[in-house]
Each structure stands twice: as C-alpha cells, then as structure tokens.
C-alpha cells in the first residue's frame with residue numbers, strides 16, 4: 108500500500124466492505140434502466156458516511172474534509188459510483204458557513220441523520236454556461252417571500268433531494284459595480300415548490316447521473332431561506348466549490364486506482380502468444396505510468412484537502428488537484444480499456460461503464476480550460492482573455 112492511500116485505514120476498510128455488497132451487476136442493471144441507486148445511497152447514509160463533514164453539534168461526525176476524500180476515493184476504487192450522492196456530503200457547507208444559527212438548527216440535524224436530503228446544487232444555466240456571472244434566473248422580493256423566474260440545466264439529483272442550494276440574481280448584472288455582485292443563494296425546499304412554480308425534467312446523458320433541467324415560473328421561496336447576505340451569493344458558493352473540487356478530485360483518484368488494479372490484474376492473468384500480456388512492456392509501461400500519475404495527483408489532492416482543513420485559501424490548489432486527478436483517471440481508464448482488448452468493451456467487465464463515468468470529471472464541476480485559465484491569470488499573472 109502506498110503512502111497516498113494509507114490515511115484513515117478503518118474508514119477505508121469499512122467503506123470497501125459496504126461497497127462489496129454493491130457489485131458490478133448492481134450498477135449495470137441500474138445503468139440499463141437509468142435508475143437511481145437508492146439502496147446504495149441508503150446504506151451509505153445508514154453507515155453515517157455522508158454526514159462525516161457535519162459538525163458534531165448538528166449530529167454529524169465533525170471530521171475533516173480529508174476523511175470525506177477517503178470515503179469517496181474508496182467508493183470509486185471499489186467500482187461503485189459516488190456521483191449519485193457525493194453532494195450530500197458537501198452541499199451543506201454553504202448552509203454551515205453562511206447560514207444563520209436558526210437555519211443551521213432547522214436543517215443540519217435532519218441532513219446528518221439522513222431524513223433530509225440536500226444533494227442538489229443549482230448553478231449552471233443554458234445561456235450562461237461557465238460564465239456564472241451571466242446567470243439570468245432572477246429572484247424579486249415580494250413581502251416575506253422572493254418570487255423566482257428562470258431556468259437551470261444539468262442540475263443533478265433534484266429528483267432524489269428534498270432541498271437545493273440555488274444561485275440566482277437579485278440585481279441585474281448591468282446594475283452592479285462588479286459582475287460577481289448582485290447574486291444571492293437560497294435554500295429551496297423542493298417538496299414545497301414542486302408543481303407550484305418548479306418543474307423538473309430529467310436529461311438523459313451518456314452516464315446514469317440523474318441530472319435534470321429546472322424551470323422556475325413564479326416560484327415562491329421564503330426570504331428566511333436566503334443563505335448569507337443579499338447580493339453576496341457568489342462569495343457564499345465559492346468556498347463550497349473548493350470543497351466540491353477537492354472531493355471530486357478524490358473520486359478521480361479512486362477511479363484511477365480501480366482502473367490500475369483491474370488493468371494490472373488482467374495483464375498478469377491474460378495469456379497471449381504463450382505468456383502474460385503484462386510481460387510485454389508495451390502493456391506494462393502504460394499501467395506503471397498511470398500509477399505514477401495517480402500517486403502524484405493524490406499528493407496534490409491531499410495537500411489541497413489539508414489546506415482546506417486548516418482554513419488556508421486553496422482555490423488554485425483545489426482546482427489544480429481536480430484537473431490533474433481527472434486526467435490521471437482518464438489516462439488510467441484508457442490504459443485499462445486497451446489492456447483488456449475486446450473484453451474491455453463488454454459490459455460485464457465494468458470497464459466501459461467506469462470509462463464513461465470518469466470522463467465527466469474533465470467537464471464538471473468545472474472544465475479543464477477554465478482551470479488552466481484560472482492558473483494562468485491568478486498564479487502566473489498573465490492577462491485575462493475574457
């Protein structure tokens with residue numbers, strides 16, 4: 108075992124044990140019918156793994172983000188898919204860091220015990236794309252409520268979540284001093300809004316990810332559900348995004364480990380031309396290279412996690428670790444597929460499913476080009492291109 112996967116050994120062992128009850132057949136059946144992994148998510152909830160980051164005073168385990176990383180890494184390493192529920196772990200961070208005491212007491216204990224699901228995070232819109240400051244969904248104050256109109260796209264797990272953290276505009280962009288001003292965050296209780304201004308439509312994608320498009324048509328949300336100050340919503344979601352990127356980076360590390368372990372095992376056992384294919388350096392070296400890349404990426408992920416846990420600003424580290432880990436996973440996926448020859452394409456090996464799943468992380472939650480641009484501008488001082 109390498110030093111990059113020896114932290115929290117008890118948690119690793121417990122997660123691996125739980126995941127062994129959800130083998131490839133389980134995920135393949137869900138994939139065929141685009142069904143949500145309800146039993147898997149319930150098992151993780153019952154074991155307390157999804158509430159580890161919630162402080163003890165609100166019913167969680169109060170562990171550092173590094174523990175969350177370990178959990179997601181082991182889920183992916185075992186061949187399962189944490190994408191179905193990873194947001195239950197970190198979306199609450201916006202509420203925890205920016206909510207009032209009253210809001211935290213109202214929601215966090217339910218989220219911690221699993222009776223309340225907060226695993227939807229609504230930012231992306233069809234017309235704004237990555238340029239978040241151009242979102243158009245607008246909330247207008249009306250007495251004790253806000254009335255929300257607009258549209259979101261690719262908002263995952265809304266059909267399996269009670270609550271959603273939603274980013275909207277409360278002041279039009281052209282009336283603000285800075286483009287990032289004038290946005291606000293609401294904690295939307297979707298149980299109250301569904302059919303009353305909120306419409307959810309599933310979007311079929313190349314992976315089983317329960318993603319949806321949302322339409323808001325005069326949807327009423329109590330003003331009491333605003334998180335943080337009006338107009339300061341962009342700041343509120345930024346530190347949550349760092350947590351998201353670090354945790355998703357560790358999912359990528361888990362995916363990479365899955366592919367490398369499968370590839371090296373197959374390379375030892377498959378014999379062609381009278382010897383194991385792994386004896387050929389054309390097969391052995393790409394797997395070794397993928398392993399080295401993964402180890403390097405894991406160091407960056409755990410460095411970002413430690414900075415986050417210390418409270419040190421870590422925007423660049425979170426972004427860089429997500430980028431390098433998603434690329435390590437993708438290279439490992441490609442190598443694993445190639446190592447398996449034709450069998451890699453068959454569903455029963457689970458390689459093609461994981462191959463599709465791990466591709467997402469170069470696009471979401473933030474695409475590679477946007478990370479390169481962040482580093483070029485903020486770390487290297489080069490001019491902004493947009």
Ligand SMILES: Cc1cc2nc3c(=O)[nH]c(=O)nc-3n(C[C@H](O)[C@H](O)[C@H](O)COP(=O)(O)OP(=O)(O)OC[C@H]3O[C@@H](n4cnc5c(N)ncnc54)[C@H](O)[C@@H]3O)c2cc1C
Nearest residue numbers: 228229230231236237261262263316470471472473474476
């Ligand atoms: C399965 C899935 C689940 C998702 N879940 C969620 C969710 O739960 N919540 C949520 O809010 N969003 C979610 N998303 C959305 C995701 O975060 C976005 O797709 C992603 O951020 C990219 O935005 P976009 O699709 O609008 O691409 P665009 O912004 O249209 O960009 C298209 C391409 O152009 C590149 N590009 C754009 N501008 C530049 C530039 N200036 N320089 C260089 N390259 C550029 C981008 O990097 C990208 O590769 C999800 C997406 C998917 C596919």
